Amino acid sequence: MSRQPQIALLPDRRLHLQDGPIDLIIGAEGAEADIRAAYQAAAERFTGLLDELCSELSELRKAADQDRCVVNGVVARRMHAAVAPFAAEMFITPMAAVAGAVAEEILGAMRGAATLARAYVNNGGDIALHLEDAATFTVGLMDRPDAAGVMRRITLHAADAVRGVATSGRHGRSFSLGIADAVTVLAASAAQADAAATVIANAVDLPGHSAVVRRPACELQPDNDLGHRLVTCDVGALSETDMATALAAGEHCAQALLSDGRIEGAVLQLHGAIRAVGARLIEIVRPSRLRPAAA
Amino acid sequence: MVTETASDGAGDKIRCDACPVMCYIKPGAAGACDRYANQDGVLVRVDPHILLERTVSHGGKLVPFQASGDWDGKIVHQPELFVTAIGAGTTYPDYKPAPFIVSSQVEGVDMVTVVTEGIFSYCGVKVKIDTDRYLGPEAATVRVDGEAVGHVTTSEYGSQMLSLGGVHHLTGGSKKEGRVTCDALMDLSNRKAVELTIDGGASVIVQAGQPPVVNGVKEERMRVGCGSATIGMFAKQWQGKVDEVVVVDDHITGVLSEHQAGKLLDIPATGIKMKGRRSTPGRYFQVAQPGTGWGGTDISDPLSILGPFDPKTAKPGTTLLMVSTTGEHAGYYVLDEALKPVQRDMPPELQFSVERIQENCEPALCTVLFMAGAGGSLRAGVTDNPVRLTRSVKDALTRVTSGGAPVYVWPGGGITYMVDVTQMPAGAFGYVPTPALVAPIEFTMTLSDYEALGGHMDYVQPLASLRDVSKDIRQLPWPGQGI
Numbered sequence: 001m002s003r004q005p006q007i008a009l010l011p012d013r014r015l016h017l018q019d020g021p022i023d024l025i026i027g028a029e030g031a032e033a034d035i036r037a038a039y040q041a042a043a044e045r046f047t048g049l050l051d052e053l054c055s056e057l058s059e060l061r062k063a064a065d066q067d068r069c070v071v072n073g074v075v076a077r078r079m080h081a082a083v084a085p086f087a088a089e090m091f092i093t094p095m096a097a098v099a100g101a102v103a104e105e106i107l108g109a110m111r112g113a114a115t116l117a118r119a120y121v122n123n124g125g126d127i128a129l130h131l132e133d134a135a136t137f138t139v140g141l142m143d144r145p146d147a148a149g150v151m152r153r154i155t156l157h158a159a160d161a162v163r164g165v166a167t168s169g170r171h172g173r174s175f176s177l178g179i180a181d182a183v184t185v186l187a188a189s190a191a192q193a194d195a196a197a198t199v200i201a202n203a204v205d206l207p208g209h210s211a212v213v214r215r216p217a218c219e220l221q222p223d224n225d226l227g228h229r230l231v232t233c234d235v236g237a238l239s240e241t242d243m244a245t246a247l248a249a250g251e252h253c254a255q256a257l258l259s260d261g262r263i264e265g266a267v268l269q270l271h272g273a274i275r276a277v278g279a280r281l282i283e284i285v286r287p288s289r290l291r292p293a294a295a
Numbered sequence: 296m297v298t299e300t301a302s303d304g305a306g307d308k309i310r311c312d313a314c315p316v317m318c319y320i321k322p323g324a325a326g327a328c329d330r331y332a333n334q335d336g337v338l339v340r341v342d343p344h345i346l347l348e349r350t351v352s353h354g355g356k357l358v359p360f361q362a363s364g365d366w367d368g369k370i371v372h373q374p375e376l377f378v379t380a381i382g383a384g385t386t387y388p389d390y391k392p393a394p395f396i397v398s399s400q401v402e403g404v405d406m407v408t409v410v411t412e413g414i415f416s417y418c419g420v421k422v423k424i425d426t427d428r429y430l431g432p433e434a435a436t437v438r439v440d441g442e443a444v445g446h447v448t449t450s451e452y453g454s455q456m457l458s459l460g461g462v463h464h465l466t467g468g469s470k471k472e473g474r475v476t477c478d479a480l481m482d483l484s485n486r487k488a489v490e491l492t493i494d495g496g497a498s499v500i501v502q503a504g505q506p507p508v509v510n511g512v513k514e515e516r517m518r519v520g521c522g523s524a525t526i527g528m529f530a531k532q533w534q535g536k537v538d539e540v541v542v543v544d545d546h547i548t549g550v551l552s553e554h555q556a557g558k559l560l561d562i563p564a565t566g567i568k569m570k571g572r573r574s575t576p577g578r579y580f581q582v583a584q585p586g587t588g589w590g591g592t593d594i595s596d597p598l599s600i601l602g603p604f605d606p607k608t609a610k611p612g613t614t615l616l617m618v619s620t621t622g623e624h625a626g627y628y629v630l631d632e633a634l635k636p637v638q639r640d641m642p643p644e645l646q647f648s649v650e651r652i653q654e655n656c657e658p659a660l661c662t663v664l665f666m667a668g669a670g671g672s673l674r675a676g677v678t679d680n681p682v683r684l685t686r687s688v689k690d691a692l693t694r695v696t697s698g699g700a701p702v703y704v705w706p707g708g709g710i711t712y713m714v715d716v717t718q719m720p721a722g723a724f725g726y727v728p729t730p731a732l733v734a735p736i737e738f739t740m741t742l743s744d745y746e747a748l749g750g751h752m753d754y755v756q757p758l759a760s761l762r763d764v765s766k767d768i769r770q771l772p773w774p775g776q777g778i
Contacts, residue, residue, distance in 0.1 A: 050315055
């Protein structure tokens with residue numbers, strides 16, 4: 001019996017691919033025939049991709065070795081390459097880059113099949129980008145998705161080095177060791193952005209603080225790659241000083257990555273406070289409430 | 296996909312085998328996908344209802360997940376587990392209870408789904424073919440392999456309509472007519488391609504969800520509007536770039552300088568003379584015969600619908616764009632000293648406007664709605680008092696579905712319904728030699744309502760007793776068209 005991914009075209013001509021935990025929203029701009037070819041290529045590459053990853057899942061859940069890559073799949077190797085630069089300093093597994101690496105792979109298949117002016121593969125907030133010439137990609141950052149809040153906007157241009165955007169934090173699908181609500185990272189590739197967002201979000205932290213509730217990851221998900229490490233379950237009220245301390249720790253980490261050229265920029269958010277790292281224009285769009293997209 | 300829970304013996308966590316990640320999930324927790332969770336030791340889908348709502352609100356289509364094994368798939372979890380009738384078998388003689396009468400609990404209410412495959416002598420398909428091309432006169436006979444299987448019925452906006460099948464062709468004519476009709480209906484309903492020829496008209500290959508092929512030419516697009524509407528939509532984009540535009544259309548041909556849209560933009564008269572019958576300024580009926588040429592007319596030379604230009608108004612050098620309502624045909628002309636239009640290369644900005652018309656035309660598709668009436672015998676398989684089932688459906692106490700797909704139940708007597716065959720799993724239709732079609736049909740109601748309408752209570756079996764059934768929903772696979 002063969003398991004097929006869900007493949008659906010949304011009415012606004014975006015493509016939706018889903019298989020197990022992978023959920024992709026894909027957009028492409030270009031000639032009609034190119035869009036069709038790109039979507040076809042995306043669907044074909046996506047079919048079986050999860051099985052490919054799962055065949056090496058136990059290795060991918062182990063701490064990465066900075067010098068040696070023991071996995072073989074092209075996506076698995078990309079995951080490893082994205083986390084390897086961090087492996088000397090901390091515990092990190094290739095799973096920290098899985099979403100970005102998958103997004104990149106699908107985008108690569110689309111670019112190989114068609115000439116596109118602009119394209120993106122959004123894997124649950126980890127986004128791989130293709131921009132040509134005058135094309136731009138606008139990233140909206142919401143400080144309070146659940147309520148009235150301020151939307152900030154970053155516009156990426158083809159001339160920028162950024163081809164990956166990823167967000168990590170304690171509200172996402174994967175666990176965080178830190179307390180950041182969201183850390184959005186801009187980087188040269190989606191896998192790099194994904195790994196860096198995980199690392200910076202972990203760094204936004206207040207070790208030992210009484211308002212932070214943590215539990216071993218394996219108690220929540222028995223086979224999680226973080227094992228017995230304590231992951232953040234809840235963050236209570238924090239003083240201004242606490243917030244500044246936690247954000248400064250994250251900023252310090254992001255600044256170091258920026259200096260090394262491993263990221264192009266980062267935006268850190270904690271309890272409505274926001275810090276930007278990297279000279280990039282962040283516009284405040286409007287106070288707004290998120291509305292469901294018009295059907 | 297098997298989503299039976301598999302207890303691993305170590306505590307009460309379960310291993311999900313919905314995908315190859317094979318998560319171990321603790322009670323009360325969800326897997327890596329956030330879609331499957333462990334609820335008191337049972338693997339459940341967390342988001343079926345939300346997923347369904349989202350999919351529907353995005354205009355998506357749903358069909359039940361197709362599973363393997365003897366039991367051929369057919370469970371939709373929306374939000375309750377739902378068993379569809381495909382492969383369920385049918386009842387004969389009539390009083391025998393339907394093959395599956397299944398009960399499940401939804402919000403504490405026992406639900407009963409009566410699952411059966413109906414044999415439909417009174418059935419047919421309504422085919423909508425997105426094309427402006429002339430397929431044939433209204434009421435003309437539609438044939439397959441020379442046998443009459445239906446007729447052309449009244450057209451709809453941008454589409455030609457066929458009504459095929461029905462008891463008259465199935466059982467009222469020759470044996471061959473019945474067999475050919477039955478095959479054509481089954482193939483169309485199972486989303487296969489069928490070639491139809493129309494008396495006094497075209498030959499067309501119809502396949503649900505695919506573009507029609509008219510006289511060997513695949514239709515690409517529906518027109519954006521009639522010729523007059525196209526003038527209205529694009530007048531502003533033409534202003535200053537060309538002196539005159541004619542949008543050729545079988546229904547209403549539009550002329551920019553005479554049209555209200557042109558007048559409002561102060562576009563001067565050009566002395567153009569149109570053939571055909573003027574309706575209102577700038578709008579002409581019957582500029583040519585219907586056909587498969589420009590804009591659904593029979594012309595291949597657009598100048599053939601123009602009379603001589605009026606020498607009092609027309610000036611040499613006047614530019615003219617002629618374009619069909621789908622933008623598939625277009626020509627650019629300049630009046631010479633004798634006021635005769637001479638074809639020239641089209642300037643890029645006009646080419647752009649032609650492409651803009653093309654872009655605004657939706658992909659042309661064939662759509663097939665299966666329509667049938669559930670007769671007394673089918674209803675007797677559900678209850679010993681068939682009319683009560685009809686009343687229950689009318690009172691909206693009983694929900695009718697076909698292969699898990701929603702149906703429209705026609706008002707009035709009986710249970711006559713229509714369903715989009717592309718929302719049903721592939722291969723859902725069969726036939727019996729009567730000839731008649733076999734189609735899945737499910738009736739869902741509360742257990743108490745089922746008892747009240749005289750249901751076969753002795754035959755109700757709990758959902759859990761149906762082994763080897765899958766529970767999942769999936770969206771339609773790659774649509775092929777419509778990107």
